[in-house]
Amino acid sequence: MAxxxxxxxHTYSGYxxxxxxxxxxxxxxxxxxxxxxxxxxxxxxxVVEIKNGAKKTVSxxxxxxxxxxxxxxxxxxxxxxxxxxxxxxxxGPGSKPVPLTEAEMKPLGIKTDNVSIDFxxxxxxxxxxxxxxxxxxxxxxxxxxxxxxxxxVELFGRETPVEISFAEVRKL
Numbered sequence: 001m002a003x004x005x006x007x008x009x010h011t012y013s014g015y016x017x018x019x020x021x022x023x024x025x026x027x028x029x030x031x032x033x034x035x036x037x038x039x040x041x042x043x044x045x046x047v048v049e050i051k052n053g054a055k056k057t058v059s060x061x062x063x064x065x066x067x068x069x070x071x072x073x074x075x076x077x078x079x080x081x082x083x084x085x086x087x088x089x090x091x092g093p094g095s096k097p098v099p100l101t102e103a104e105m106k107p108l109g110i111k112t113d114n115v116s117i118d119f120x121x122x123x124x125x126x127x128x129x130x131x132x133x134x135x136x137x138x139x140x141x142x143x144x145x146x147x148x149x150x151x152x153v154e155l156f157g158r159e160t161p162v163e164i165s166f167a168e169v170r171k172l
Contacts, residue, residue: 004038005099008091009067015086016042019067022084036077039070043108062108066091073097117142117149119171125151129168136172137162 011019020040027033043062048055067087071077078097081087090097119125119139127135137151140161147166152159 004036004070004072006105007069007071007073007097007099008063009069009081010088010091011065011067011086012088013065016061016065016067019084019086022086023067023069023081026080026084030080033077033080036074037069037071037080041068041070043068068100068108073099117166119149119169124172125149125169126172127151127164127168128170130164132162132164132168 009019020042023037023040027037044059045062046057047060049058050056069081071081078090082089092098121139121142123139124136125139127133127137132153135151135153137153139149139151141150142148143150143163148163149166149169150161150163151169153162154160
């Protein structure tokens with residue numbers, strides 16, 4: 001079995017979510033594909049828009065016209081993805097898809113290296129770097145995919161959840 005890597009698929013503009021849904025439906029119908037196509041993503045980012053003097057946070061596609069796939073590249077998976085309605089092709093020279101590198105995946109919040117941590121939910125930790133340096137908090141949630149811990153910090157007299165990178169904290 002080949003190793004799963006992240007690939008980029010070009011879609012018709014505005015069809016990103018439809019392509020994602022179509023690929024996920026195909027995976028659901030063909031169980032053998034579930035082990036080969038592991039994840040389909042349309043990367044989103046939160047953007048603050050100001051309209052008529054009012055601030056509003058809106059989710060926006062990071063890369064309109066593109067969908068990310070974590071999959072094993074073989075003839076079956078290539079054929080299924082390439083022939084999905086709305087897909088125009090893989091990103092890469094000619095018909096040969098090129099996987100994303102570690103450096104290209106990092107800004108997307110996708111990390112493949114496994115980091116072992118010595119704290120768990122409910123533990124007290126100290127922030128040792130970044131904006132929240134010298135802050136102490138209790139871990140509320142761990143996200144191994146993004147490699148972040150959510151802790152509650154006191155801000156203006158209220159408990160506020162803050163997301164901190166694993167690299168910026170240590171256990172007390």
